[in-house]
Amino acid sequence: MKLLLDAGNSRIKWQLRDGVSVVCAGVGQAESADLFNELDDELWARVESVAVCTVRSEIAREALEHAIGLYTRAPVRFFWTEPRFGDLVCAYEQPSTMGADRWCAMIAAWHAINSACVVIDAGSAITVDWISARGRHEGGYILPGRNLMLDSLSQKTARVLFQRGQDRTSLSPGRSTSECVLHGVNWLLRALAVELARDAAAPVLVTGGDGAYIKKALEESADPKLDVRLCPDLVIDGLAQVASH
Incomplete structure (x- = not known):
């Protein structure tokens, strides 16, 4: 199963997915101790990988990675804006300067429409x-x-x-x-x-x-x-x- 996190400036929204099915989900303040309350030990043991989209600072990103590491040894990968994804092409000359949340939202929208x-x-x-x-x-x-x-x-x-x-x-x-x-x-x-x-x-x-x-x-x-x-x-x-x- 894959743990997906949308880590914003003030809150983090996450979902645990088994393929396309959402097993459980949660949302909370970024530094909250109960952010992952919905995940028990059995579910954590089934996490195979962690994918994160974030606009947070480098220090906050490292803190988040450390917090995830307290629960699972699954690899954590951060995703950033790229020049293109399939047929979707980013307008930015320097795509890495665009917030990854915007890029992910556009990818989902393009896939849907x-x-x-x-x-x-x-x-x-x-x-x-x-x-x-x-x-x-x-x-x-x-x-x-x-x-x-x-x-x-x-x-x-x-x-x-x-x-x-x-x-x-x-x-x-x-x-x-x-x-x-x-x-x-x-x-x-x-x-x-x-x-x-x-x-x-x-x-x-x-x-x-x-x-x-x-x-x-x-x-x-x-x-x-x-x-x-x-x-x-x-x-x-x-x-x-x-x-x-």
Whole structure:
């Protein structure tokens, strides 16, 4: 069996797969002691290899490799962005400078659509990438995600004081600083979806923690015929394909 990890800046999502079947899965904070709670000794003993897609620092990557080594002696391999994968070609002159999570998400999207599509990963950062009908990555955008925007306002402004609430949908003008901030972030994410809806003609595949919000906003803003899909496991699906190649 193969253990697959999508190691982001703030959380790690993982799946244990037997071929294409998911045996068990989990998600948690990167340094959390209970990250692998769902894996017992019997399952760890069946792990044959570990594949990791990460955007974390070298020190954090080494710490993660050490943490995995406490449970299994299976080889751990880190995968990075390459100039191409099959018919999919990276637009970057230096592909290694692209986050591996973006690349894995595009690989999974291309495998699913095999034609022009848009890939959105709405995590700590929001990435938007276009793939042509010929499998050419045409470039993309990187924007701060919800938590990065809130962190920036919290840490860089002395008098913008707010509490992080659960209101992730309201667009009404706020009547307190907290509402102004939280509704303002919703408004910006909605504006992103509106802009995408204006440009997108090909299927849109959405993943990441705020993927459901982006998908809903897209569906409300775009032509009803636009194919918008929420794909929570897009990065791990792509990683599985790369690791099996």
